[in-house]
Amino acid sequence: MTVRVASVGLGRFGKRPEGLVELAAEAAGLALEGIGRKTVDHLVVGTMLGHGPHGPFALLPRLAGRLGLESATGVRVEAASATGAMAFHEAVHAVQAGEAVRALVVAAEKMTDQPTPALTRELTAALHESEIAHGATMPGLGSLVSQRYFLHHELPAEVSARVTVHDREMASRNPNAHFQTPVTAEEVGASRPVALPLRLLHCAPISDGAAAVVVEKGRGPATVLGLGQGFDALRLIDRSDLSSFVATRLAARRAYEASRLTRKDVGMIELHDAFAPLGFIHLEDLGVCGPGEGPTWYDRGWVRPDGRVPVNPGGGLLGRGHPVGVSGLAGIGEVALQLRGEAGATSVAHRPKVGLAHSMAGLGAHNFVTILGETGG
Amino acid sequence: MSADAPAGVRLGKCMTCHVRFLPVDGPCPKCGSRSTEPYVSPGIGTVLASTSLEVPPPGWQRPHPLAFVEVEDGVRLLVVPEAPPPGAGEVVEVWQDGEVYRARRSARSEGERGEGDAPRVGSSRPPFEPPR
Numbered sequence: 104m105t106v107r108v109a110s111v112g113l114g115r116f117g118k119r120p121e122g123l124v125e126l127a128a129e130a131a132g133l134a135l136e137g138i139g140r141k142t143v144d145h146l147v148v149g150t151m152l153g154h155g156p157h158g159p160f161a162l163l164p165r166l167a168g169r170l171g172l173e174s175a176t177g178v179r180v181e182a183a184s185a186t187g188a189m190a191f192h193e194a195v196h197a198v199q200a201g202e203a204v205r206a207l208v209v210a211a212e213k214m215t216d217q218p219t220p221a222l223t224r225e226l227t228a229a230l231h232e233s234e235i236a237h238g239a240t241m242p243g244l245g246s247l248v249s250q251r252y253f254l255h256h257e258l259p260a261e262v263s264a265r266v267t268v269h270d271r272e273m274a275s276r277n278p279n280a281h282f283q284t285p286v287t288a289e290e291v292g293a294s295r296p297v298a299l300p301l302r303l304l305h306c307a308p309i310s311d312g313a314a315a316v317v318v319e320k321g322r323g324p325a326t327v328l329g330l331g332q333g334f335d336a337l338r339l340i341d342r343s344d345l346s347s348f349v350a351t352r353l354a355a356r357r358a359y360e361a362s363r364l365t366r367k368d369v370g371m372i373e374l375h376d377a378f379a380p381l382g383f384i385h386l387e388d389l390g391v392c393g394p395g396e397g398p399t400w401y402d403r404g405w406v407r408p409d410g411r412v413p414v415n416p417g418g419g420l421l422g423r424g425h426p427v428g429v430s431g432l433a434g435i436g437e438v439a440l441q442l443r444g445e446a447g448a449t450s451v452a453h454r455p456k457v458g459l460a461h462s463m464a465g466l467g468a469h470n471f472v473t474i475l476g477e478t479g480g
Numbered sequence: 481m482s483a484d485a486p487a488g489v490r491l492g493k494c495m496t497c498h499v500r501f502l503p504v505d506g507p508c509p510k511c512g513s514r515s516t517e518p519y520v521s522p523g524i525g526t527v528l529a530s531t532s533l534e535v536p537p538p539g540w541q542r543p544h545p546l547a548f549v550e551v552e553d554g555v556r557l558l559v560v561p562e563a564p565p566p567g568a569g570e571v572v573e574v575w576q577d578g579e580v581y582r583a584r585r586s587a588r589s590e591g592e593r594g595e596g597d598a599p600r601v602g603s604s605r606p607p608f609e610p611p612r
Binding site for chain 2: 219220223224227233234235236237238239240242243244246247248250251254295296297298299300301338339340341345
């Protein structure tokens with residue numbers, strides 16, 4: 104059964120005073136505005152940390168009550184920082200299976216009310232226990248993977264500033280983005296070290312935020328063409344490859360096969376660039392460019408809104424912000440808006456026919472690829 | 481830190497397919513054979529990548545060094561090296577300190593330090609073929 108995105112609701116990312124349920128309800132309200140009074144009979148909610156006065160508990164009935172969806176069914180999902188993508192995939196599966204006619208997917212995260220050490224401990228909990236025992240953190244392991252990438256392709260680490268500069272410029276066009284101002288490569292290089300070669304501006308910020316998408320049976324400019332996901336060993340040293348992500352390649356292959364498309368058909372991309380160098384790695388793992396060619400794509404402007412394949416026109420994780428469980432759904436929502444010609448200020452130069460959203464759990468243990476576009480024939 | 485601890489890492493060896501691995505318990509991660517034997521590797525390895533966390537988790541000193549090391553048997557380890565951490569390509573001695581692997585520069589790496597380009601180290605996959 105063919106499933107399409109019927110509407111999208113993206114709230115503002117950043118430091119927000121609202122709580123988890125309020126953020127979720129705001130994004131859901133925006134998405135429901137787009138579909139009028141049509142029945143939503145299924146609710147999929149995603150949150151990784153689930154911070155709030157009630158934690159993540161009974162989030163479904165709380166939200167269903169707020170939205171007047173008491174007659175719907177619901178499920179909550181978690182896949183670390185790919186939670187939002189998993190929530191979308193689950194909603195699509197429910198409609199495809201005929202279990203639901205119209206499903207509302209909501210992802211929400213509240214992060215800025217936590218002290219940074221507590222937040223670090225929680226995000227680190229998504230790592231392997233032996234990595235935790237060695238005092239590893241996400242930026243620490245992200246730094247090691249980035250170095251393996253730079254060594255493998257004989258690239259200087261300084262090229263990663265290009266990803267931040269790009270994302271921040273894109274975010275400055277997006278009124279909902281966490282960061283509203285562009286930065287220069289010099290500012291990135293002068294920001295404080297986090298885990299060299301990663302500096303502060305190479306790392307996605309801590310953000311609150313929510314996103315919502317309604318999916319339903321039917322065709323349109325944002326039809327679901329292919330979904331894919333892939334696992335890799337949770338512990339990095341157990342992986343066959345330390346300089347890129349097998350889980351992305353697996354997810355991409357499955358999504359391309361399901362959609363009967365190739366990377367040449369993709370007209371725009373949303374990447375999970377929680378750390379700047381990962382922008383290059385993901386672009387290569389998705390097959391958009393060859394190994395080691397990512398920096399060239401950023402350097403020559405091929406990822407810009409008027410480039411060969413626009414990337415992260417909404418600002419990506421480094422610019423739009425990174426409410427962890429939301430980013431996967433926000434990327435899918437941004438792709439759908441671009442395909443539907445509803446992206447407004449973040450619109451790419453030429454409305455694409457096919458878009459791809461990539462999402463990564465933790466440091467690449469469970470990745471997702473979502474391909475949306477016009478249905479042919 | 482038990483800096484005087486002898487170098488050496490407890491690993492498992494598959495008696496069927498001869499792969500060496502971590503952890504020492506359980507079947508062979510490659511072929512599933514239960515015919516495995518523990519042994520102690522000398523713990524001499526090459527740094528694949530290293531960094532220092534400026535914001536370490538609670539309980540660790542700042543900066544907190546971390547590194548990927550490939551020991552001579554082809555097994556990779558995440559280690560807490562001496563500070564400042566040895567760079568990619570440097571040879572280190574790894575030893576076990578409880579559940580933590582620690583590493584220090586090996587006497588064998590003295591001559592290699594300060595070289596310009598870090599050599600390509602570690603077993604990498606063949607070049608990626610884009611999905612069709």
